Amino acid sequence: MRWLRFxxxxxxxxxxxxxxxxxxxxxxxxxxxxxxxxLLVFFSIYCDTGEAIITSFSIGFAADIIGAxxxxxxxxxxxxxxxxxxxxxxxxxxxxxxxxxxxFAVSLLAAIISNLLTMLKGEPTIxxxxxxxxxxxxxxxxxxxxxxxxxxxxxxxxxxxxxR
Amino acid sequence: xxxxxxxRKQITLSRRMxxxxxxxxxxxxxxxxxxxxxxxxxxxxxxxxxPLALGRTISLSTRSYQSPSxxxxxxxxxxxxxYVATVELELAWERRKNEELSGFRKRNPLENARFxxxxxxxxxxxxxxxxxxxxxxxxVGQFVLGTNSIVGCVSELSARTARVKLITSTTLQIxxxxxxxxxxxxxxxxxxxxxxxxxxxxxxxxGDPVFAVPRPGxxxxxxxxxxxxxxxxxxxxxxxxxxxxxxxxRIDRLSSVDVIIxxxxx
Numbered sequence: 198m199r200w201l202r203f204x205x206x207x208x209x210x211x212x213x214x215x216x217x218x219x220x221x222x223x224x225x226x227x228x229x230x231x232x233x234x235x236l237l238v239f240f241s242i243y244c245d246t247g248e249a250i251i252t253s254f255s256i257g258f259a260a261d262i263i264g265a266x267x268x269x270x271x272x273x274x275x276x277x278x279x280x281x282x283x284x285x286x287x288x289x290x291x292x293x294x295x296x297x298x299x300x301f302a303v304s305l306l307a308a309i310i311s312n313l314l315t316m317l318k319g320e321p322t323i324x325x326x327x328x329x330x331x332x333x334x335x336x337x338x339x340x341x342x343x344x345x346x347x348x349x350x351x352x353x354x355x356x357x358x359x360x361r
Numbered sequence: 362x363x364x365x366x367x368x369r370k371q372i373t374l375s376r377r378m379x380x381x382x383x384x385x386x387x388x389x390x391x392x393x394x395x396x397x398x399x400x401x402x403x404x405x406x407x408x409x410x411x412p413l414a415l416g417r418t419i420s421l422s423t424r425s426y427q428s429p430s431x432x433x434x435x436x437x438x439x440x441x442x443x444y445v446a447t448v449e450l451e452l453a454w455e456r457r458k459n460e461e462l463s464g465f466r467k468r469n470p471l472e473n474a475r476f477x478x479x480x481x482x483x484x485x486x487x488x489x490x491x492x493x494x495x496x497x498x499x500x501v502g503q504f505v506l507g508t509n510s511i512v513g514c515v516s517e518l519s520a521r522t523a524r525v526k527l528i529t530s531t532t533l534q535i536x537x538x539x540x541x542x543x544x545x546x547x548x549x550x551x552x553x554x555x556x557x558x559x560x561x562x563x564x565x566x567x568g569d570p571v572f573a574v575p576r577p578g579x580x581x582x583x584x585x586x587x588x589x590x591x592x593x594x595x596x597x598x599x600x601x602x603x604x605x606x607x608x609x610x611r612i613d614r615l616s617s618v619d620v621i622i623x624x625x626x627x
Contacts, residue, residue, distance in 0.1 A: 212409050215483050216416025220423040226552060227486075227613065247376050254383040261390065262405045265485065267398035268391025275383050318391060320532075325550040 198248045199352060206350060207259050210236060215263040228331040233260045234307060235340040236347060237274055238300050241281035242290050243344075243353050253278020266320055273310035277303050293341040301337035305329065395517075403519035406482055406490050410522070413482045414492070421616055471582055476506070476619040482522065484613070487530030487548060489513070491618060494521040498622050502579055506619040510585045510609030511535065511573045515620060523620075527612060528554050528586060536574045537586055539604070540565045543574065546586060546606055554587060556604040563602075565592050571606050578623055585609050 214232045222229040233256050240252035257274030261267045281290075281303060290299050308329040348355045390398055406413065477499060479491035493499055495518050503515045505525050514533060517524040526533040529548040537546050537556070542563045544556045559565065567590065572583035590607035 211405075212412050212416060215485075216413045217420055219417070219484070220420040247379060250376065250380050250383060254387065257387070258390075262402055263483070263485070265488065266395055267393070267401060268387060271387035271390055272384065275380075275387055279380055314391060320395075325552075327551075 198244060198252075202351060203252065203255075206347075207233075207236070207256060211259040211263055223335070224331075226328055226331075228328065228335055230336045230339040231260075231304060231332060232343070234274075234304050234336055235300055235343050237278050237307075238281060238296070238303050238340065239344050239347050241278045242285050242296070242299070243348065243355060244282070246279075246282045246286070249282030250275070250279050253282070266315065266318065268318065269311040269314035270307070272314055273307045276310060277307045296341040296344060297337045300340035301333045304333035304336045308333070399517055399524070400519070403517075403522050403524075406522050407519070410482050410492055414480060417481060417484065418616065421614065471621070473624055474581075475622045477622055478617055478619050479523070480617045481615060486552065487527050487532070488516070489525040489527060489615075489618070491523050491525055491620075492521065493620060494519050494523050496520050497620075499523050499620055500622075503623075504573065504580050504584070504621045506584070506621060507612060507615045508610040510587070512608065512610065512612050512615070512618060525618070528606075528608060529612065535586065536576070537571050538574050538583065539571045539589065540569050546571065554606040554608060556602070556606060559602045559604060561594065561600055561602055565589060565602055565604060567592055580621060581623065 210232050218229045218232060219227065237253055237256045240256070241249045244252060254271055254275040256278070257271035260270040260274060264270055281299065284290075290296055312329075344355070347353075475498070477493050477497050479493035479497075481489050482492050483490040489505075491505075499515055499518055501515055501518060504511055505513045505515060511528065513525045513527040513530070514535065515523050516526040516533070527548070528535060528546060529552050531548050531550060534545045534547045537544055539556060539559070540563055542559065542565075544559045546554055546556055549555050556571070569589040571586045571588060573580060573586050574583055575581050587606040587608040589604055591603075591605040593603050595601040595603040
């Protein structure tokens, strides 16, 4: 893993998520894809398990930096990313429909854990459940199309069989 | 074979340790006071304020926006503009007459206030981050205006940035007056503005203006927040209203806001 490249890449995506993604938001509720979550799934699938753990927590930290409070997403992204990395050792998530499904499921799971942790912290949760669901659907649709450019930018060979 | 097994065991342990350390770091962030952890968020916002502001400008420019002159019939629009101009003139004239009759000059309520114009660096659900902070005289609790109506309050501050809780936030309550009655507005999880716990005996109707009531040190005149959009009997308690308020401005289309700083010399 090229860690400097990874840091710059995540930084750019974090700025894009905070400021530019609103441009492709749909409906009056402002449903938009979660780029950081898509990258979480990407790195969990295409990296070594140890690297996947570090990338998951780092992406969670980036998500918290642009979020409402620090902590819930570091833990939820870390947990879910590690789970996907271990799951990928058993089930290879290589085809686009499966990747879309993985992004959708991870998005829902991360949002549920994050909301629970936010409640545990004593702060009110922000998103209502329909926003969480439609964000997961939107991320699932967009996600697999971003895997190829991400792999190209990170110099990751997607064609190699990554079952570990 | 034995060595291989031992090496594998060592890698598994190191992964476990890595995960444990990362989880521990996450828990520290989770349970640390918000005042401390928000410094990371403010530092990020301050460091990347230019790309964030540029991104927001791009994002706003891509959204289709129709000016009132396009959505309204041009004749009707001109009529309304002229009517507003006439009302403003009438008000100024009445004020002058009042001063003459009372013998002393009645001050404009917001005459002593300073308005700090701030650009929106980042917008998220129920909150904004603006590029003004403690150095510009901002304080927690100050009201924030967008197109001359209240859109929220300053909730957290750093030297050069501030976090604004919007009226759509579930964590902000602002005392208001609607149909002559004191009430409170609060956001709901669906991003709407609600007036909870208002008894049905008060006559509230759709279109009634909702004003933020004066608060010493922060606001000394009522300012418009929005209008009643929907007004029906509460589903859980038939003795209460379920009122939805439409904010007076499109908060998602704002690129800058004004923070009201009362008595700036203090």
